Amino acid sequence: MTFRTRFAPSPTGPLHLGHAYSACLAHDMAQTQDGQFFLRIDDLDQSRSKPDWETQIYEDLNWLGLSWPNPVLRQSKRLPRYRDALQCLWNRGLLYSCNCSRADIRAAASAPQEGAPLHGPDGIIYPGTCRPEFPMTGLMPDLPLRLDMKRALATLKAPLTFTETGSGPNGEAGQITPQNMVETVGDVTLARPGMGASYHLSIVCDDADQEITHVIRGQDLFEATQIHVLLQNLLSFPTPIYHHHTLIRDENGKRLAKRDDARAIAKYRADGATPADIRTITGISRLFG
Numbered sequence: 001m002t003f004r005t006r007f008a009p010s011p012t013g014p015l016h017l018g019h020a021y022s023a024c025l026a027h028d029m030a031q032t033q034d035g036q037f038f039l040r041i042d043d044l045d046q047s048r049s050k051p052d053w054e055t056q057i058y059e060d061l062n063w064l065g066l067s068w069p070n071p072v073l074r075q076s077k078r079l080p081r082y083r084d085a086l087q088c089l090w091n092r093g094l095l096y097s098c099n100c101s102r103a104d105i106r107a108a109a110s111a112p113q114e115g116a117p118l119h120g121p122d123g124i125i126y127p128g129t130c131r132p133e134f135p136m137t138g139l140m141p142d143l144p145l146r147l148d149m150k151r152a153l154a155t156l157k158a159p160l161t162f163t164e165t166g167s168g169p170n171g172e173a174g175q176i177t178p179q180n181m182v183e184t185v186g187d188v189t190l191a192r193p194g195m196g197a198s199y200h201l202s203i204v205c206d207d208a209d210q211e212i213t214h215v216i217r218g219q220d221l222f223e224a225t226q227i228h229v230l231l232q233n234l235l236s237f238p239t240p241i242y243h244h245h246t247l248i249r250d251e252n253g254k255r256l257a258k259r260d261d262a263r264a265i266a267k268y269r270a271d272g273a274t275p276a277d278i279r280t281i282t283g284i285s286r287l288f289g
Contacts, residue, residue: 003035005214007061008203010042011054014264018218018248020064021282025245026216027066028288038210039068043076044195044202060265064275073210075202082197085205085235086145086190093135094152094234095190097143100129121223122200125186145191149182152234162229165214166243168222178226188227200227208237216243248282 007023009015015023030037039061043049061068089095100108108127109118118124131148160178167173190201197205207215207228222244232239268278279285 001213003030003033003214004038004210004212005030005035005216006038006040006207006210006212008040008042008206009057010045010048011050011057012045012048013053014266015057015060016248016263016265017268017278017282020060020265020278021248021284022216022218022245023061023066024064024279024282024284025287028284029214029216029243032288035213037066037068038212039066039072040206040210041072041074041076042199042202043074044197044199046076047194049076056266060269063269064265064278073206075206078202078206079196081205081209082191082202085201086197087140089147089190089234090136090140090145092155092234093137094148094155095140095145096130096132096136096148096187097141098126098130098146098187098189099143100126104129120185121227122185122188125184126188128187131187143191144189144193146187147190147231149185149187152230153181156233160226160229160233162225162239163241164222164225164244165241166216166245167219168244169219172222178229181226181230185227190231200224200231204228204231204235204237207240208232208235212240214243215240216245218247219244220247 005026007019007026009019009023027037029035039057041054041057043054086095102124105124105126108129109124126146130146135148135151162176164173164176168176188198188200190198192198206212225242225244229239231237265278276285279288
């Protein structure tokens with residue numbers, strides 16, 4: 001089995017040191033295994049994605065010395081693929097339409113059951129306002145669509161598991177079995193208005209189609225992995241090995257975001273830094289030399 005991994009940034013702002021670490025880690029891990037590293041552009045949100053930011057992604061990663069096969073997969077060109085996956089889940093009675101606004105969800109979830117979490121890996125845990133008593137049938141609507149978590153889990157023939165070779169925020173590693181997803185995750189959104197698909201659905205389809213064997217990404221996405229593993233099982237996709245890495249943080253311990261322009265790769269380049277400097281700052285050089 002060829003080691004295949006990817007880096008999938010969104011062209012919504014400048015890449016920063018955290019992106020550099022994640023991309024270099026994935027690229028170098030693939031190289032050490034005689035594998036392949038893919039670049040993927042997560043541009044489903046066309047209202048925020050900009051061509052100039054996409055161009056800068058290529059420039060920054062090329063400057064860091066990374067290479068990948070072309071053409072690059074762009075999610076905005078794959079809407080029919082995501083629609084097919086949604087149709088498959090709809091036909092099995094696992095999706096339902098939901099017209100709740102974010103304000104509606106916040107209001108309905110403001111008084112959760114005692115001991116129940118308010119937030120999960122997909123944001124505020126949906127309180128089930130639009131969840132139907134029986135599976136929806138007929139034509140799949142264009143409205144936002146949610147996964148009926150309880151029904152989805154009931155279709156599984158074995159417990160969900162995935163292999164973690166990095167670590168989660170609390171040191172989770174090895175063979176991991178998600179627990180209590182109805183209560184701790186809820187009915188996640190799989191189709192959003194104006195985007196065609198959610199992050200969760202799109203990356204699961206993309207990873208399967210690119211035959212990704214190892215997903216290397218930050219610990220901030222560890223909790224979302226259970227959603228992805230569930231979707232892989234529902235859609236008969238293979239489950240990759242996951243490697244979640246620590247996050248690059250600022251001097252106050254806060255993880256970097258795209259608004260942290262002071263730590264943008266382009267600014268380091270403009271200030272005269274070298275790719276070797278970035279590898280030293282992020283700690284990649286200690287891992288791979």
